[in-house]
Amino acid sequence: MSETKPRILVVDDEPQLTRVLLRSLTSKGYDVRIAGDGEFALQTFHDWPPSLVITDLAMPNMGGLELCRKLREVSEVPIIVLSVRGEEKTKVEALDAGADDYVTKPFGMDELLARIRAALRRQPPTESQSDNLEAGEFRVDLNAHIVTRGGEELRLTPKEFDLLTFLIRNAGKVLTHRALLGAVWGGDYTQQNEYLRVFIGQLRKKIEPDPSKPRFILTEPWIGYRFNAE
Numbered sequence: 001m002s003e004t005k006p007r008i009l010v011v012d013d014e015p016q017l018t019r020v021l022l023r024s025l026t027s028k029g030y031d032v033r034i035a036g037d038g039e040f041a042l043q044t045f046h047d048w049p050p051s052l053v054i055t056d057l058a059m060p061n062m063g064g065l066e067l068c069r070k071l072r073e074v075s076e077v078p079i080i081v082l083s084v085r086g087e088e089k090t091k092v093e094a095l096d097a098g099a100d101d102y103v104t105k106p107f108g109m110d111e112l113l114a115r116i117r118a119a120l121r122r123q124p125p126t127e128s129q130s131d132n133l134e135a136g137e138f139r140v141d142l143n144a145h146i147v148t149r150g151g152e153e154l155r156l157t158p159k160e161f162d163l164l165t166f167l168i169r170n171a172g173k174v175l176t177h178r179a180l181l182g183a184v185w186g187g188d189y190t191q192q193n194e195y196l197r198v199f200i201g202q203l204r205k206k207i208e209p210d211p212s213k214p215r216f217i218l219t220e221p222w223i224g225y226r227f228n229a230e
Contacts, residue, residue: 005030006120007030007033007050008025008032008050009044010032010055012036013037013060018034039061039062041062042067049075052078052079055067071098076161082105084104095198100157101118101185118185137229138229147168160203167217167227170227172228175224175225175226177193180224181196216228
């Protein structure tokens with residue numbers, strides 16, 4: 001049954017930490033492989049496509065930021081960064097590079113496991129929901145996790161998909177920072193405004209004709225954002 005287990009690729013050059021993660025994640029039913037740097041992680045990724053990647057930032061040969069960027073060129077796999085560097089600037093750099101989440105060392109294993117479950121979770125539509133959402137030029141296929149604009153598929157990471165879907169589902173409504181963070185990242189993230197700022201910026205680059213003059217994702221100063229489908 002091992003083929004049905006979610007695969008997690010752990011990328012870190014600290015043997016003590018990787019041993020702990022290997023033991024803990026395996027005990028929770030995950031299939032785990034370890035890479036000591038970004039270069040080996042990329043090779044492993046192509047040979048053994050994981051369900052999720054956990055990576056450190058500071059590593060020899062290829063660091064975590066470059067690894068995130070290279071993974072995003074070819075995949076939408078969820079990425080969680082683990083790092084001792086907890087300042088906002090570093091978090092924003094990691095999110096900009098393609099990470100979906102950021103956990104500061106030292107961390108509790110229960111917290112990391114919760115973050116992993118959240119990153120792997122894909123919310124299936126209920127019977128009362130349509131399999132598709134439509135707003136103006138945008139169409140969301142909830143089963144296939146695909147968003148198109150004017151018939152053209154948008155290349156989105158999992159978190160970008162979740163955020164844009166929530167905005168489209170609530171088109172025309174003013175959504176507070178807290179509401180967006182809670183809906184997309186969960187209740188523990190309602191104060192993490194830098195997450196939202198980075199991902200809104202990324203979405204604008206992908207869907208707006210002119211990201212500097214947003215037409216679809218509008219800022220409501222001091223409150224949040226509103227999706228305009230017109």
